[in-house]
Amino acid sequence: MVTDVGSLGRTGVADFVLQRASAVVLALFGLCVGGWFALNPDPTHAAFVAWFTAPAMSIFATLALASLAVHAWIGMWTVGTDYFRPHYFGRFATFARGVWLGGTALLTFVYVAWGLAIVWRLT
Amino acid sequence: MRVSLYRYNPDTDAKPRMEDLELELPQGKDLMVLDVLELLKAQDPSLSYRRSCREGVCGSDGMNINGKNGLACTTPVSVAAPRGKLVLKPLQGLPVIRDLVVDMTQFYRQYERVKPYLINDEEPPAQERLQSPAEREQLDGLYECILCACCTTSCPSFWWNPDKFVGPAGLLHAYRFLADSRDTADAERLAELEDPFSVFRCRGIMNCASVCPRDLNPSAAIAKIKTRLVSDGI
Numbered sequence: 001m002v003t004d005v006g007s008l009g010r011t012g013v014a015d016f017v018l019q020r021a022s023a024v025v026l027a028l029f030g031l032c033v034g035g036w037f038a039l040n041p042d043p044t045h046a047a048f049v050a051w052f053t054a055p056a057m058s059i060f061a062t063l064a065l066a067s068l069a070v071h072a073w074i075g076m077w078t079v080g081t082d083y084f085r086p087h088y089f090g091r092f093a094t095f096a097r098g099v100w101l102g103g104t105a106l107l108t109f110v111y112v113a114w115g116l117a118i119v120w121r122l123t
Numbered sequence: 124m125r126v127s128l129y130r131y132n133p134d135t136d137a138k139p140r141m142e143d144l145e146l147e148l149p150q151g152k153d154l155m156v157l158d159v160l161e162l163l164k165a166q167d168p169s170l171s172y173r174r175s176c177r178e179g180v181c182g183s184d185g186m187n188i189n190g191k192n193g194l195a196c197t198t199p200v201s202v203a204a205p206r207g208k209l210v211l212k213p214l215q216g217l218p219v220i221r222d223l224v225v226d227m228t229q230f231y232r233q234y235e236r237v238k239p240y241l242i243n244d245e246e247p248p249a250q251e252r253l254q255s256p257a258e259r260e261q262l263d264g265l266y267e268c269i270l271c272a273c274c275t276t277s278c279p280s281f282w283w284n285p286d287k288f289v290g291p292a293g294l295l296h297a298y299r300f301l302a303d304s305r306d307t308a309d310a311e312r313l314a315e316l317e318d319p320f321s322v323f324r325c326r327g328i329m330n331c332a333s334v335c336p337r338d339l340n341p342s343a344a345i346a347k348i349k350t351r352l353v354s355d356g357i
Binding site (some may be wrong): 015016081 | 353
């Protein structure tokens with residue numbers, strides 16, 4: 001068995017399930033938001049805010065943000081461990097992978113924190 | 124016929140090169156690629172490649188033929204090079220020892236990892252462990268692999284993680300024993316494969332199924348292993 005410190009779910013099974021479950025949540029969230037716009041062809045900002053700030057929708061948006069973070073990390077970690085190899089980067093491969101994953105973690109953190117601040121009106 | 128050959132002799136060459144040759148083929152015969160190599164070797168005995176049975180059973184002469192992995196002995200020149208130019212390179216992703224000969228150590232190391240033998244700790248019966256025809260049928264499409272490495276060396280996931288991803292050939296054999304009604308080590312076998320690399324690096328590209336000279340489908344076997352892992356995991 002191959003062990004690796006960077007995977008999110010610790011096993012391939014967990015990563016596999018998490019990636020697909022998070023994709024389902026993101027798809028449902030996208031359909032939900034898209035559906036609202038489809039049902040409200042002439043939307044106003046006030047109507048959207050009223051709908052989006054309802055508790056159920058805030059929880060759904062939080063779940064979608066968490067799913068995005070999970071999905072992004074598993075996907076980018078996979079890309080990082082596939083492509084950042086000594087064949088392409090020589091002795092800087094590990095450093096380059098670290099920059100890639102560090103950048104992914106930073107961007108994901110900022111995106112999720114920003115999203116949570118908006119969803120829960122913390123600003 | 125024009126033939127472009129990958130040549131590399133570590134004793135004399137600083138780096139590999141492609142050698143372009145012209146070869147007169149006998150009229151009225153559709154030779155196999157291996158026959159072409161034999162004709163070339165008669166001209167230049169230093170040309171190195173593996174071969175043995177010359178009928179697609181031993182799996183020795185796997186190589187990259189006009190961009191696609193296959194066995195030289197069972198690939199007709201007319202199919203491989205319909206435009207009259209044959210390009211022969213060693214299997215990708217493995218170190219080249221010389222010309223078309225590659226070092227298969229990494230391939231066999233991954234094969235060894237899946238414990239490609241029957242494990243059964245129960246008391247053996249007096250004669251043999253029997254299977255029903257239906258149980259035996261489960262092994263069709265799995266046991267025929269000849270370990271030529273055409274599939275594994277055409278798999279990008281193996282190119283990228285040859286030390287971690289088992290590869291299509293090894294995983295086909297892993298499933299061959301998971302599917303065997305006489306084997307009792309399913310939990311042990313699956314535990315060895317549940318990490319993020321060994322099986323789950325397969326992205327379903329299906330190069331393996333595309334190139335297999337025995338028309339096997341390792342990607343289907345890999346999908347079944349994933350299903351077993353996920354269903355057992357949940």
